[in-house]
Amino acid sequence: MIELTQEFGFDAAHYLGQGAPENARLHGHSFYVEVTLKGEPDPAKGWLRDLGEVKRVLDGIRDTLDHRLLNEVEGLGNPTLENLARFIFERAREKLPEVARVKIRRPSYGQACVYEGV
DSSP, X not given: OXXXXXXXXXXXXXXXXXXXXXXXXXXXXXXXXXXXXXXXXXXXXXXXXXXHHHHHHHHHHHHHHTTSBGGGXXXXXXXXXXXXHHHHHXXXXXXXXXXXXXXXXXXXXXXXXXXXXX
């Protein structure tokens, strides 16, 4: 079994609603994402997935999130780390069925969240 990981980063603003008074005001973060694919490489090609294709898919997701107000991103819901990880996972897996895990980090806060598909 092979795991293949591609990383990307984005900057965005958000605010959290009720239940998070310290984050209720508009503020921004730098986010770093690791998307991991898992499976067996194609014996003829020698790879699990063409990394160029992986990058193109993730660039599209990055464009949806980068320099945006995350509260306005359709389908995201409340823009917590948990919901961001799930959102990225679901979008990536639509085009890359080998996606097994998404990890999103905010290093300046020492925070991370991992979402693994079922």
